[in-house]
Amino acid sequence: MSKQNLKPPRGTRDLYPEDQRFREWLFGHFREVAARFAFEEVDAPIVERASLFMRKAGEEIVDQLYHFELHGRHLALRPEMTPSIARMVMARAGGLRMPLRWFTVTQNWRYERMTRGRKREHYQWNMDIYGEPSVTAEAELIAAVTTLVDRVGLERDHVKIRVNSRSLLEASLRAGVLRDRPEVFEPLCVVIDKIEKIGADKVTDMLVDPAGAVQLDAASARDVVAMLEVKNLEDAVAAAPADSSAGSDLLRLWSLLSAYGIEDRVVFDASVVRGLAYYTGIVFEAFDTRGALRSICGGGRYDRLTETLGGPSIPAAGFGFGDVVIAELLADMNKLPELQHPVDDVVFAFDEAQRAAAIDVATRLRGAGHRVELVLGTPKLKRVITDADRDGVDTLWLVGPDEVERGVVKQRRLATGEESELPLDSFAVEPRG
Amino acid sequence: MSKQNLKPPRGTRDLYPEDQRFREWLFGHFREVAARFAFEEVDAPIVERASLFMRKAGEEIVDQLYHFELHGRHLALRPEMTPSIARMVMARAGGLRMPLRWFTVTQNWRYERMTRGRKREHYQWNMDIYGEPSVTAEAELIAAVTTLVDRVGLERDHVKIRVNSRSLLEASLRAGVLRDRPEVFEPLCVVIDKIEKIGADKVTDMLVDPAGAVQLDAASARDVVAMLEVKNLEDAVAAAPADSSAGSDLLRLWSLLSAYGIEDRVVFDASVVRGLAYYTGIVFEAFDTRGALRSICGGGRYDRLTETLGGPSIPAAGFGFGDVVIAELLADMNKLPELQHPVDDVVFAFDEAQRAAAIDVATRLRGAGHRVELVLGTPKLKRVITDADRDGVDTLWLVGPDEVERGVVKQRRLATGEESELPLDSFAVEPRG
Numbered sequence: 001m002s003k004q005n006l007k008p009p010r011g012t013r014d015l016y017p018e019d020q021r022f023r024e025w026l027f028g029h030f031r032e033v034a035a036r037f038a039f040e041e042v043d044a045p046i047v048e049r050a051s052l053f054m055r056k057a058g059e060e061i062v063d064q065l066y067h068f069e070l071h072g073r074h075l076a077l078r079p080e081m082t083p084s085i086a087r088m089v090m091a092r093a094g095g096l097r098m099p100l101r102w103f104t105v106t107q108n109w110r111y112e113r114m115t116r117g118r119k120r121e122h123y124q125w126n127m128d129i130y131g132e133p134s135v136t137a138e139a140e141l142i143a144a145v146t147t148l149v150d151r152v153g154l155e156r157d158h159v160k161i162r163v164n165s166r167s168l169l170e171a172s173l174r175a176g177v178l179r180d181r182p183e184v185f186e187p188l189c190v191v192i193d194k195i196e197k198i199g200a201d202k203v204t205d206m207l208v209d210p211a212g213a214v215q216l217d218a219a220s221a222r223d224v225v226a227m228l229e230v231k232n233l234e235d236a237v238a239a240a241p242a243d244s245s246a247g248s249d250l251l252r253l254w255s256l257l258s259a260y261g262i263e264d265r266v267v268f269d270a271s272v273v274r275g276l277a278y279y280t281g282i283v284f285e286a287f288d289t290r291g292a293l294r295s296i297c298g299g300g301r302y303d304r305l306t307e308t309l310g311g312p313s314i315p316a317a318g319f320g321f322g323d324v325v326i327a328e329l330l331a332d333m334n335k336l337p338e339l340q341h342p343v344d345d346v347v348f349a350f351d352e353a354q355r356a357a358a359i360d361v362a363t364r365l366r367g368a369g370h371r372v373e374l375v376l377g378t379p380k381l382k383r384v385i386t387d388a389d390r391d392g393v394d395t396l397w398l399v400g401p402d403e404v405e406r407g408v409v410k411q412r413r414l415a416t417g418e419e420s421e422l423p424l425d426s427f428a429v430e431p432r433g
Numbered sequence: 434m435s436k437q438n439l440k441p442p443r444g445t446r447d448l449y450p451e452d453q454r455f456r457e458w459l460f461g462h463f464r465e466v467a468a469r470f471a472f473e474e475v476d477a478p479i480v481e482r483a484s485l486f487m488r489k490a491g492e493e494i495v496d497q498l499y500h501f502e503l504h505g506r507h508l509a510l511r512p513e514m515t516p517s518i519a520r521m522v523m524a525r526a527g528g529l530r531m532p533l534r535w536f537t538v539t540q541n542w543r544y545e546r547m548t549r550g551r552k553r554e555h556y557q558w559n560m561d562i563y564g565e566p567s568v569t570a571e572a573e574l575i576a577a578v579t580t581l582v583d584r585v586g587l588e589r590d591h592v593k594i595r596v597n598s599r600s601l602l603e604a605s606l607r608a609g610v611l612r613d614r615p616e617v618f619e620p621l622c623v624v625i626d627k628i629e630k631i632g633a634d635k636v637t638d639m640l641v642d643p644a645g646a647v648q649l650d651a652a653s654a655r656d657v658v659a660m661l662e663v664k665n666l667e668d669a670v671a672a673a674p675a676d677s678s679a680g681s682d683l684l685r686l687w688s689l690l691s692a693y694g695i696e697d698r699v700v701f702d703a704s705v706v707r708g709l710a711y712y713t714g715i716v717f718e719a720f721d722t723r724g725a726l727r728s729i730c731g732g733g734r735y736d737r738l739t740e741t742l743g744g745p746s747i748p749a750a751g752f753g754f755g756d757v758v759i760a761e762l763l764a765d766m767n768k769l770p771e772l773q774h775p776v777d778d779v780v781f782a783f784d785e786a787q788r789a790a791a792i793d794v795a796t797r798l799r800g801a802g803h804r805v806e807l808v809l810g811t812p813k814l815k816r817v818i819t820d821a822d823r824d825g826v827d828t829l830w831l832v833g834p835d836e837v838e839r840g841v842v843k844q845r846r847l848a849t850g851e852e853s854e855l856p857l858d859s860f861a862v863e864p865r866g
Contacts, residue, residue: 002743005482006524009508012478014521017535020474036799038776038806041453045445045554046479046540047499047510049438066480068501071544075442077480088447091439097820099809102450107479111504121478129809136788136809147799259789260796310435343471355569356692363693366469366580373471376532376562376569387530 011112011120021339023123026152026323027105030125033148034103037140039127042102044084046109050076052083052309055277058190058213064110066120077109080320081126082278082305089130090311098131098314119324127299128318135249137317138282138301139256145286145297145319146262152326153335159296162269163253163284166300168236169273171244172227177220186277187213192228193275200225228271236270246281253282278302282317288329296329297321344370344432346388350400351378357424358399361409365397368429389414399424444545444553454772456556459585459756460538463558466581467536470573472560475535477517479542483509485516485742488710491623491646497543499553510542513753514559515711515738522563523744531564531747552757560732561751568682570750571715571734572689578719578730578752579695585759586768592729595702596686596717599733601669602706604677605660610653619710620646625661626708633658666701679714686715711735715750721762729762730754777803777865779821783833784811790857791832794842798830801862822847832857 008014015023034041050067053076067076078084081104089096104126111120127144129137142161149159170185178185191206191214207214207221216224230236233254237247250268257263266284274283281301288296299319306314330336345365349358362374373393375384381398388396398410408421422428441447448456467474483500486509500509511517514537522529537559544553560577562570575594582592603618611618624639624647640647640654649657663669666687670680683701690696699717707716714734721729732752739747763769778798782791795807806826808817814831821829831843841854855861 005484006520006744008478008520009480009482009506012480014478014517014524015476016521016525017473017475020476023476024474035775035804036802038774038804040450040774041457042450043448043453043456045441045447047442047445047542047554049442051438066503068503070499070501073442084447087439087441088449091447092449101806109480121480132809134810136807139792140807140809143796256788256792259792261793311439341471341473342468355689359572359689359692360694363576369469371468371471373534374569374573376565376573377567 009120013119013121017341018339021341022327022336023323025337025339026326027123027125029148029151030103030105030321033144033151034125034127036147037101037127037144039101039103039144042085042088042104043106044078044081044088044104046078046107047075048078048084048087050074052076052087053079055308058187059275059277060112060190061110061276064112066109066111078106079110080108080276081106081124082128082276082302082318082320083309085126085128085318086305086309086311086316089314089316090306090309093306093312093314096130099137100130101127102130103127123323125297125321125323126318127321128316130314130316132317133303133315135253135282136256137315138253138284139260141299141317141319142257142266142284143260143262145321146260146265148321149286152330153337154329154333156265157289158329158333159265159286160289161266161284161286162272163250163266163282164268164270164272165246165250165282166273166279167281168240168244168246168250169227169270171241171246172239173224175241177216177223184214188224189273189279190275190277192224192271193273195225195228195271200229230270231268233268236268249282274298274300276302278305278308280304284319286321288325288332290332292332293325293328296325340392342371343373343388343391343393345372345395345397346375346384346391346393347372347397348375348381348384348399349378350381350398353401354399354404357404357409358397361397361399361424361427364427364429369432370429385414442553446552446554450774451772454774455760455769456756458770458772459759460556460558462581462584463536463538463754466577466584467558467560469580470534470560470577472534472536475518475521475537476539477511477514477521477537479511479540480508481511481517481520483507485509485520486512488741491620492708492710493545493623494543494709497545499542499544511539512543513541513709514539514557515561515709515735515751515753516742518559518561518751519738519742519744519749522747522749523739523742526739526745526747529563532570533563534560535563536560556756558730558754558756559751560754561749563747563749565750566736566748568686568715569689570748571686571717572693574732574750574752575690575699575717576693576695578754579693579698581754582719585763586770587762587766589698590722591762591766592698592719593722594699594717594719595705596683596699596715597701597703597705598679598683598715599706599712600714601673601677601679601683602660602703604674604679605672606657608674610649610656617647621657622706622712623708623710625657625704626706628658628661628704633662661704663703664701669701669703682715707731707733709735711738711741713737717752719754721758721765723765725765726758726761729758773825775804776806776821776824776826778805778828778830779808779817779824779826780805780830781808781814781817781832782811783814783831786834787832787837790837790842791830794830794832794857794860797860797862802865803862818847 279300283300285298286296301317347362396412712733716733718731719729734750736748780795829845
């Protein structure tokens with residue numbers, strides 16, 4: 001095998017013990033936050049029918065689909081969880097108690113060009129609420145995001161959440177520049193989602209591009225971009241058509257977030273639309289307040305997705321929170337946890353004649369819940385002690401010929417160096433775990 | 434979306450909350466057993482270069498590979514973890530402290546014909562030890578399997594472990610029928626692995642098949658099959674060539690298993706070879722003692738895998754333990770756990786005017802570690818109580834107009850029906866978790 005072939009495929013990761021400890025630490029926080037909000041975990045296959053992900057709005061996520069023909073079927077590695085969740089809800093529609101609160105921690109795939117911090121596979125924590133039409137759902141979701149940010153040790157001002165309403169934007173545009181062409185709203189959102197990355201001028205160019213999906217005239221494009229620059233909630237609400245409920249929903253959301261005590265952690269931003277075509281209402285994204293990283297999570301309301309997929313209309317809202325950007329932010333902020341492989345005891349037979357006695361000691365410790373490394377070969381005692389010290393092991397159990405002959409085992413507490421001899425047959429084990 | 438398209442692709446599973454709870458319960462046991470044996474978790478990509486899995490021994494697992502060309506690369510969904518683990522070890526060979534003990538809990542894919550209990554994707558718990566040449570490694574692995582069986586609530590006689598030595602078989606065959614053709618040993622193992630499923634006669638036919646990979650004469654094939662029928666360790670050891678260490682390894686393994694207190698849980702069975710080409714020494718499989726199900730786990734020593742892949746020679750042993758057969762066995766034995774969605778508190782605002790107060794109550798409970806369902810809409814109180822009762826919720830918090838006016842919240846303990854009123858601003862929360 002060539003050196004190149006020892007690596008995982010480009011854009012994917014091997015997780016050695018230290019990487020996996022971090023992942024499990026992070027996933028543990030995802031799961032704990034979800035539990036505190038009484039969400040239930042679900043899962044779906046990583047390989048789905050490709051058609052589940054095919055949409056017509058020019059989204060990056062669809063362009064980047066890992067899809068292939070296999071045994072006569074057109075399959076895809078899921079690029080995101082939302083369509084699979086929608087499929088599962090639809091498959092049991094009527095039999096599920098609403099509102100339902102589901103979460104997932106799953107791997108997703110996107111075939112994208114590799115730049116710093118971009119992977120072709122990443123994990124994502126998703127939380128979704130189905131069956132609740134009011135913004136109480138979005139408020140719970142945003143509160144869960146802030147709870148996670150706090151739990152992983154970031155400071156309150158490291159991360160904020162930008163909030164907007166696609167329906168507010170849609171109402172304004174339908175009353176204005178999109179009056180005769182409401183169908184271009186979704187591709188328009190896909191374009192304006194790029195504004196932070198590529199800037200207002202390039203977005204304007206794309207909106208007027210005669211070969212593009214939107215094809216506005218120049219004045220209309222400038223109007224749209226001007227609309228995105230509003231950073232004040234009251235101004236945006238005042239500018240919206242009076243018959244739209246989007247403004248009152250936004251104001252209500254703000255008062256709910258205030259009840260959660262997190263009003264200071266959200267900012268209104270009319271340019272946030274998220275790059276997925278299916279969002280219909282409130283949209284939000286968490287961001288690094290230094291502006292150095294891509295968005296940490298993104299979500300919103302997607303009330304028409306189940307209908308688009310051919311099912312009943314079910315109101316829904318959710319977010320996806322990746323594992324890559326949060327790890328980068330923790331690293332930048334010097335907040336990565338120090339995680340060691342937890343081993344309570346090391347049991348060492350000096351040579352093979354004491355192997356059975358050592359196995360017996362290890363088995364009894366494990367039976368009491370201890371995490372026990374049984375030394376398998378017969379290395380030098382000095383090496384065993386050095387390794388155990390470095391690993392932060394509590395107790396070393398030494399089973400030598402002399403000990404076995406006298407029917408004892410030597411116990412050494414590594415923190416203090418204190419040694420004692422215990423009867424091999426009947427030493428007391430402190431239970432753990 | 435058609436009704437058919439609401440289902441996951443054939444051979445895959447959607448995991449609704451009740452399914453996922455079982456999976457997390459089982460994975461929790463996998464991880465806890467691994468922790469007690471001081472194994473460290475690792476992971477690798479689910480999509481690998483297809484070449485990593487290509488071998489020439491006619492194994493089912495290779496025939497059933499999910500592989501495809503994508504962006505000019507030949508990729509595959511991993512059918513098993515062992516080659517990826519070997520790749521990871523090789524990539525850091527020299528930098529890893531040996532012996533290393535790694536485990537994984539990962540999804541694997543095989544494109545196979547669908548019969549009862551067969552899936553195209555399944556999860557597998559793998560435990561592997563690299564760098565330990567002696568059977569102390571196999572003994573630890575077998576002890577871990579029995580520990581898992583005990584932890585999930587099966588009885589000692591529900592599962593036993595068949596053990597054999599491929600090197601014992603190989604030594605006997607090389608001294609006999611394979612004297613001039615040692616290279617057919619691996620394909621021969623792939624054939625005889627099927628003996629329990631298809632019977633001795635069909636195995637004999639396959640061994641003599643002039644179009645097959647082995648092509649023995651009829652007498653040799655009968656000799657091989659007779660050799661597989663030995664069920665007594667001493668007879669097998671006695672029949673092996675005197676210069677083979679395989680017999681003494683087997684005897685040593687038995688004495689180690691006796692030190693673990695699990696000698697009664699293993700049986701010698703000369704027909705066990707496992708269907709993977711890379712095994713070289715001890716092989717074992719756990720089985721349902723009723724004989725109703727496929728094997729529960731399988732493993733063994735594979736000292737030549739890293740060399741086969743072009744790397745240094747590193748002794749290794751491990752097993753894979755799937756999630757499907759153990760679940761079937763637990764169901765058959767009526768040992769499936771009853772797992773409920775754990776919710777400590779339900780907080781209910783009678784109407785929107787009390788929403789902020791209810792959010793405050795929920796946020797404080799969550800801050801103390803409680804798992805709290807905040808009722809999002811304003812259903813009837815009766816329905817809220819019925820749902821909370823069914824879910825086994827501890828405490829219902831009622832926030833009505835009358836309570837808010839008086840600055841209190843009503844707390845109802847659902848087990849006893851006991852109600853009390855607490856000050857809304859300053860009620861004490863019992864910490865949890």
